[in-house]
Amino acid sequence: MAQANEVVLVTGGGSGMGRETARRFAARGAQVALFDVNTAGMEETAQGFDSVHAWSVDVTDFAAVKAAVAEVEERLGPVDKLYNAAAIMPFGILTEQDNGIIHKQMAINYGGLVNITQAVLPGMLQRGRGDFVSFASMAGWIPMLKTGAYTATKFAVRAFTETLYHENLNSGVRFACVCPPAVATPLLKQGQATDWPKMLDGEQGDPIAPAVVIDAIEDCLARGKFFVYPTRDAKIGVFMRRLFPGLIWKQVHQVEGF
Ligand SMILES: NC(=O)c1ccc[n+]([C@@H]2O[C@H](COP(=O)([O-])OP(=O)(O)OC[C@H]3O[C@@H](n4cnc5c(N)ncnc54)[C@H](O)[C@@H]3O)[C@@H](O)[C@H]2O)c1
Known part of the structure; x- marks a missing residue:
């Protein structure tokens, strides 16, 4: 639960799970700061709340991130x-994927995490409290055909966050690394507009609601669980990948047809 006047900073707060997080904490009385490049999206997130504040920040720009955090x-x-x-x-x-797009994904998905971490976490560590939530994905465990560049970013997010967690055990800061399956947000449209793998159609069931993920994060933080798997299938998928990676690859090749 958020306490009134708590300060919650959400990157990607102009859409999807960031928006769900922001509005949930604002409804509980928190002051919420959004960092996003999507200004229209941030306005929608803030609708109805005086306590949601928007910063137009590109998370790949470390100087801008530090200035906005200050x-x-x-x-x-x-x-x-x-x-x-x-x-x-x-x-x-x-x-075949555009070289610049591959690098851009790493710069935003992983590099943005590095930047916001170095701008925010030292303060939390000094105060000896705080919640640090990092969005990886099931893609941070399970590579597939056609998702390689994105998956590489999520492997990086998971490794970085897991190391941070262990470097700061007993610091008073709570850490969570979130590994959702497909979630019904605008992000899916980006994948669908490019080269969408058949594996992601039907094989994993319908995308889950953003609220299910945010509920699971809060539950795991309260129970001291670092990895957040919002569904039973996500947990089973990761378990299968760890024990039987060859079986998953066999299925992926069968479904994609190459
Ligand atoms: N939707 C899914 O299926 C799914 C599944 C697993 C994990 N995730 C992860 O969960 C997180 C939230 O995803 P979502 O589905 O809510 O996505 P979303 O597309 O709805 O929202 C992402 C937000 O990030 C912002 N953003 C993009 N580049 C930026 C930049 N350079 N600087 C600042 N902001 C930038 C976008 O403008 C957007 O508002 C992401 O890390 C995503 O990889 C999503």
Whole structure:
């Protein structure tokens, strides 16, 4: 639960799970700072709340991220909770996908996490409290055909977050690394507009609602569980990947037809 006047910083707060997070905490009385490049989306997120504040920040720009965090802390107070949800997800076969797009995904999905971490986490560690939430994905465990560039970013997010967690055990800061299956947000349209793998149609069931993921995060933080698997199938998928990666690849090749 958020306490009134808690400060919650959400990257990617102009859409999807970032928006769900922001509005949920604002409804509980928190001051919420959104960092996003989608200004129209941030306006929609803030609708009906005076306590949701938007910063147009590209998370790949470390100087801009640091300056915006300093402004947030001056205007609203120290950040109590950080939800890093900013990401993009164009798909494609690795030898065909635009070189710049592959690098851009890493810069936003992973590089953005690095930037916001270095701007926010030292303060939390100094205060000895805070929630640090990083959005990886089931794609952070299970590579597939056509999703390689995105998957690489989510493997990086998972490794970075897991290391951070272990480097700061007993610091008082709670860490969560979120590994959802497909979630019904605009992000899916980016994948669908590029080279969508058949595996993601039907094989994993319908996309789940953003609220299910945010519920699971809160539940795991409260129980001290680092990895957040919002559905039973997500947990089973990761288990299968760890024990039987060859079986998953066999199925992927069968479904994709190459
Ligand atoms: N939707 C899914 O199926 C799914 C599944 C697993 C994990 N995830 C992860 O969950 C997180 C949230 O995803 P979502 O589905 O809510 O996505 P979304 O597309 O709805 O929202 C992502 C937001 O990030 C913002 N963003 C993109 N580039 C940015 C940049 N350079 N600087 C600042 N903001 C930027 C976008 O403008 C957008 O508002 C992401 O990390 C995503 O990879 C999503």
